[in-house]
Amino acid sequence: MSGALLEVQGLHHWFGGLHVINDVSFACRPGIVKGIIGPNGAGKTTLFNIVAGAFAPFSGWITFDGRGLTGLPPHQVAACGISRTFQATRLFPRMTVLENVMVGMHARARHGFLAGLAGPLFTRREEARVREACRNVLDLLGIGDLAGRGAGDLPFGRQRVVELARALAAQPKLLLLDEPACGLNPRETEEMSALISSIRARGATVLVVEHDMSLVMGICDEVLVLSSGRMIAEGTPREIQGNAEVVSVYLGADDA
Amino acid sequence: MKRYAPVLLLAAVVVAVQLLLGAVKSEFLLTQLTMSAYYTLVALGLCLLMGYAGQVSLGHAGFFAIGGYTTAVLSTAAAAAFSFAPWLSLPAAVAATAVVAFVIGVPVLRLRGHYLAMATLAFGFIVSRVILGTALFGQADGISDVPGIRLFAGLVLTGKRNLRVQNYYIAWTLVTVGLLFAVNLIGSRVGRALRAIHGNEEAAAAMGIDVGRYKLAVFVLSAVYAGVGGACLVHFNAGIGPGEAGVMKSVRYVALVAAGGMGSPGGTVAVSAVLTFLSLRGAFGLYDDAVFGALLVGIMLFAPDGLFGLVPALRGRR
Numbered sequence: 001m002s003g004a005l006l007e008v009q010g011l012h013h014w015f016g017g018l019h020v021i022n023d024v025s026f027a028c029r030p031g032i033v034k035g036i037i038g039p040n041g042a043g044k045t046t047l048f049n050i051v052a053g054a055f056a057p058f059s060g061w062i063t064f065d066g067r068g069l070t071g072l073p074p075h076q077v078a079a080c081g082i083s084r085t086f087q088a089t090r091l092f093p094r095m096t097v098l099e100n101v102m103v104g105m106h107a108r109a110r111h112g113f114l115a116g117l118a119g120p121l122f123t124r125r126e127e128a129r130v131r132e133a134c135r136n137v138l139d140l141l142g143i144g145d146l147a148g149r150g151a152g153d154l155p156f157g158r159q160r161v162v163e164l165a166r167a168l169a170a171q172p173k174l175l176l177l178d179e180p181a182c183g184l185n186p187r188e189t190e191e192m193s194a195l196i197s198s199i200r201a202r203g204a205t206v207l208v209v210e211h212d213m214s215l216v217m218g219i220c221d222e223v224l225v226l227s228s229g230r231m232i233a234e235g236t237p238r239e240i241q242g243n244a245e246v247v248s249v250y251l252g253a254d255d256a
Numbered sequence: 257m258k259r260y261a262p263v264l265l266l267a268a269v270v271v272a273v274q275l276l277l278g279a280v281k282s283e284f285l286l287t288q289l290t291m292s293a294y295y296t297l298v299a300l301g302l303c304l305l306m307g308y309a310g311q312v313s314l315g316h317a318g319f320f321a322i323g324g325y326t327t328a329v330l331s332t333a334a335a336a337a338f339s340f341a342p343w344l345s346l347p348a349a350v351a352a353t354a355v356v357a358f359v360i361g362v363p364v365l366r367l368r369g370h371y372l373a374m375a376t377l378a379f380g381f382i383v384s385r386v387i388l389g390t391a392l393f394g395q396a397d398g399i400s401d402v403p404g405i406r407l408f409a410g411l412v413l414t415g416k417r418n419l420r421v422q423n424y425y426i427a428w429t430l431v432t433v434g435l436l437f438a439v440n441l442i443g444s445r446v447g448r449a450l451r452a453i454h455g456n457e458e459a460a461a462a463m464g465i466d467v468g469r470y471k472l473a474v475f476v477l478s479a480v481y482a483g484v485g486g487a488c489l490v491h492f493n494a495g496i497g498p499g500e501a502g503v504m505k506s507v508r509y510v511a512l513v514a515a516g517g518m519g520s521p522g523g524t525v526a527v528s529a530v531l532t533f534l535s536l537r538g539a540f541g542l543y544d545d546a547v548f549g550a551l552l553v554g555i556m557l558f559a560p561d562g563l564f565g566l567v568p569a570l571r572g573r574r
Contacts, residue, residue, distance in 0.1 A: 052462060054458065054462075073461070073466075074458075074461040074462050075461045075462075075463075075464050075465055075466045075467065078461070078462055078463060078464035079464045083462070083463075084462050086458075086459065086462075090456045090458065090459040091455075091456075091459070092451060092452050092454075092455030092456060092459065092460075093455060094451070094454075094455060095448070095451055095452070095455065099448055099451075102445075102448055103448050103449065103452045103460070103463050103465070104463050106445065106448075106449060106452075106463045106464045106465050107463070107464030109445050111444065111445055111446070112445075112446060113441070113446055113473050113477065115444070116440060116441040116444035116445065116446035116447065117437045117440055117441050117477075118437075118440065119436070119437075119440035120440070120443075123444050123445070126445070127444070127445070130445070166463070170463070170464065
């Protein structure tokens with residue numbers, strides 16, 4: 001055992017005849033921010049969805065915190081301590097910001113249908129605990145003032161931060177961020193970088209798929225480069241920037 | 257607690273209506289009001305399923321009929337053949353409804369949107385045709401002479417004229433308690449999970465919500481509301497006919513929930529109580545089904561937030 005929090009071995013996945021994930025293996029040590037980069041269609045989001053349980057891989061295995069994760073459905077992956085955000089923000093638009101974040105704590109609370117029907121006498125204590133923890137998360141990310149706002153009414157940049165809060169509410173051991181800077185302006189991207197750094201400083205482990213090179217190079221301890229479903233490089237941001245294959249495949253393709 | 261205001265309001269209105277009708281010697285109206293309460297239970301259950309979890313059912317008349325026919329058979333043919341405490345047929349009817357909902361729900365809830373609507377519609381057709389084709393259920397004649405059921409503390413579930421007032425209170429107490437349960441559930445972790453499923457299933461699952469299990473549970477719960485309504489109404493009416501399982505009845509429940517504002521149990525109870533009462537009084541004449549069909553179309557087109565949503569909308573435009 002290498003002491004890795006997340007370990008992915010020999011992962012393969014196909015979409016029809018397309019080999020979208022081709023023998024991907026990597027490990028993620030606790031307490032680091034690991035970036036996954038690559039040109040469009042490299043398989044980054046697919047890899048993410050497999051780790052999060054949205055797809056079962058054709059072959060290969062995933063272990064997390066000493067447990068096998070391969071083929072578990074998303075809600076069980078979440079219950080293991082993995083939270084995620086989505087590339088296109090997926091908040092619950094008709095719920096308030098606080099309610100969205102409270103849904104994020106679902107796996108950290110217990111009461112079910114019977115207690116729910118029976119009422120506050122049975123749920124009040126837990127609800128108070130959940131509400132307070134979620135307010136704290138909102139305050140931590142500097143959006144405490146938005147708690148009562150409808151999530152669907154917020155500007156896009158704010159929705160992104162709320163989604164991050166919702167993922168953090170579960171106090172995950174591993175946070176999966178799918179293109180957190182996608183659609184943000186440079187100032188918002190900078191804010192997002194700062195937020196991720198502050199989360200990392202509090203001891204979280206983060207796996208981030210990202211297009212924005214400034215964000216990747218600024219916050220990642222390690223970077224994994226995918227191209228056409230294959231891993232072509234892995235290392236520190238500095239090593240990656242100096243890798244000739246990466247420069248030709250990734251940066252070249254991105255500039256085109 | 258602000259969210260309990262509809263429950264308290266309902267309890268107050270229930271008592272006020274009874275006192276008022278007693279004062280003006282119009283207690284005969286309590287009969288239709290009692291019946292309307294049992295239909296309102298169906299709408300209330302459907303409100304949890306549609307308004308919160310966002311899952312459509314066009315088969316709720318089927319669940320109402322399963323509850324009703326189960327207790328009807330148990331209280332007549334089965335009671336003549338076997339001996340058991342008569343009140344047992346009520347929990348048995350509710351259990352039968354829950355079991356059928358569970359068995360139907362497992363495959364059907366994999367479907368979404370229009371496909372779910374079609375599958376539940378087909379379920380309603382099946383229940384309706386099974387009733388019409390089965391001798392035990394009295395086919396087109398239905399089941400009559402269903403006896404009343406002695407409950408407890410001198411309460412009897414029956415349509416007898418001298419027990420009209422207590423039956424009005426039995427029925428509306430059930431609705432009030434049903435509303436209380438609904439409000440409790442909505443305000444809990446489970447209610448948030450259901451609304452999250454409505455909002456985005458993938459995101460809900462990523463938050464650790466077992467989407468399939470929650471949908472099934474709320475589907476069964478919603479059917480139980482319908483089953484309770486059906487079972488009680490059978491004893492109040494002393495019978496049941498195949499019309500209760502008709503597809504137009506299911507459409508009517510959907511219309512009531514939509515008119516009540518989809519995600520508003522209080523609104524659903526208010527709209528259902530009034531419209532069902534008017535319908536039972538024959539206010540819509542031969543156009544009864546057409547009125548509810550038109551209501552559904554009208555709500556979808558002009559008032560997606562329900563009848564009560566119209567008021568602030570009008571204000572907002574000025």
